[in-house]
Amino acid sequence: MHRTIAAVMALVALSACQPRGAGQPVVKGAQVRLAAVPGGPAGGYFTLEGGAKDDRLLRIDSAVVNKIELHESVMNGGVMTMRPIAEVPVPAGKTVVFAPGGSHAMLFGVDPRITAGTGVPMLFTFASGARIEVEAKSVAAGDDMDGMRH
Structure with missing residues (x-):
């Protein structure tokens, strides 16, 4: 029984370490x-690097958030x-920044156990089928915030 559990845990650990697909977008600096x-x-900020x-970034999901919406800030009158x-276009080889005062993610219904310093798991889903997991x-x-202005 213990060997079976250990084998399953090893497979889970190995699957989490698989390298991202060649040419996929990259998500950096998620906060x-x-x-x-x-x-x-809550507000979500990050940088996307095109593959x-x-x-196109289609959605972001998280096990500790009820709903995540992508927004942009605009001047209106x-x-x-x-x-x-x-959806967010992510051109090949280009950088798309989600930062305060610009494009950002809105996280609704954040688990109250999430406090400053707690990691927030996020799954980014792209039109190409790429699914990238990060911990914000x-x-x-x-x-x-690291490297971002208010």
Whole structure:
């Protein structure tokens, strides 16, 4: 029985270490700024690097978040507003940045056990079929984020 469990655990560990497919997009620097008000939405920020061919980010999912939407910030009559983005083009060899004040992810229904410093698992799904798992660094509402402005 113990050998079976050990074998299954070894297979799970090996599958998690598989290299990404050649030419796939890359997700870097994923961070989640937690809500200032408990129960409010959190903000997700990251950088996408295009792979060998043009692609599109279709969605982001997480086991610790009810829903994640992609948004962009736009000026509307002198007022900054947000609007949803259905998908995000990721041109081959180019960089797409999701940062405060620009494109970002809104995380609704974040598990209350997620606190500053807790990793947030995120699964990025692309039109090409690429599925990239990352662990985003979580930061409190007023804290600085690595390499990003407020």
